[in-house]
Amino acid sequence: MAASDLINLSGLIDDAKCFALVRQHRWPEGARCPVCGSGAVIRDGHDDTQPYRQRYRCKACAGRFDDLTGTVLAGHHQPLRAWVLCLYFMGLNLSNRQIALELGLDGSDVQTMTEQLRRGLVAKAPEVELTGEVEIDEVYVVAGHKGQPAAVAKRGGSDAVASWQARRDAARWRRTSHPSSA
Numbered sequence: 001m002a003a004s005d006l007i008n009l010s011g012l013i014d015d016a017k018c019f020a021l022v023r024q025h026r027w028p029e030g031a032r033c034p035v036c037g038s039g040a041v042i043r044d045g046h047d048d049t050q051p052y053r054q055r056y057r058c059k060a061c062a063g064r065f066d067d068l069t070g071t072v073l074a075g076h077h078q079p080l081r082a083w084v085l086c087l088y089f090m091g092l093n094l095s096n097r098q099i100a101l102e103l104g105l106d107g108s109d110v111q112t113m114t115e116q117l118r119r120g121l122v123a124k125a126p127e128v129e130l131t132g133e134v135e136i137d138e139v140y141v142v143a144g145h146k147g148q149p150a151a152v153a154k155r156g157g158s159d160a161v162a163s164w165q166a167r168r169d170a171a172r173w174r175r176t177s178h179p180s181s182a
């Protein structure tokens with residue numbers, strides 16, 4: 001019988017203390033508005049589904065936020081206790097796979113969590129998803145430099161504004177039709 005069958009660690013974790021930990025870590029001198037930075041904030045009830053997640057209202061800019069707003073801990077389907085335990089296991093040098101087993105989570109979910117936690121428990125969530133730009137970059141390399149650099153250099157201006165979708169399709173065609181030409 002595995003240890004995780006004997007003890008459900010997640011069930012022993014106190015949600016109230018997890019949120020207190022985040023507040024202490026994020027705002028050691030009291031909550032501040034993540035929008036305008038003002039310390040003139042008042043408590044404004046709790047989250048509808050997470051009773052220990054404190055909500056706030058900023059008296060300076062009238063913005064509303066809560067304990068997790070603007071952090072990597074917000075907007076995820078994992079409860080805060082899973083993040084805190086994940087951080088604890090990272091401190092014990094457990095692998096992503098071991099953490100996933102202990103928490104009963106998917107390995108790729110845990111990988112995402114540990115990558116984000118390495119930047120800090122309450123590090124700001126990235127504002128831009130990079131997937132689209134990564135693909136454009138790849139197209140530029142494949143269609144331009146690796147393919148026919150002379151033709152690309154000659155075309156220059158007008159084709160540079162052609163839709164990236166067309167260039168992506170061209171790159172795909174080149175990759176699948178002429179794998180040995182690169």
Ligand SMILES: [Zn+2]
Binds near residue numbers: 033035036058059062
């Ligand atoms: Zn504010």
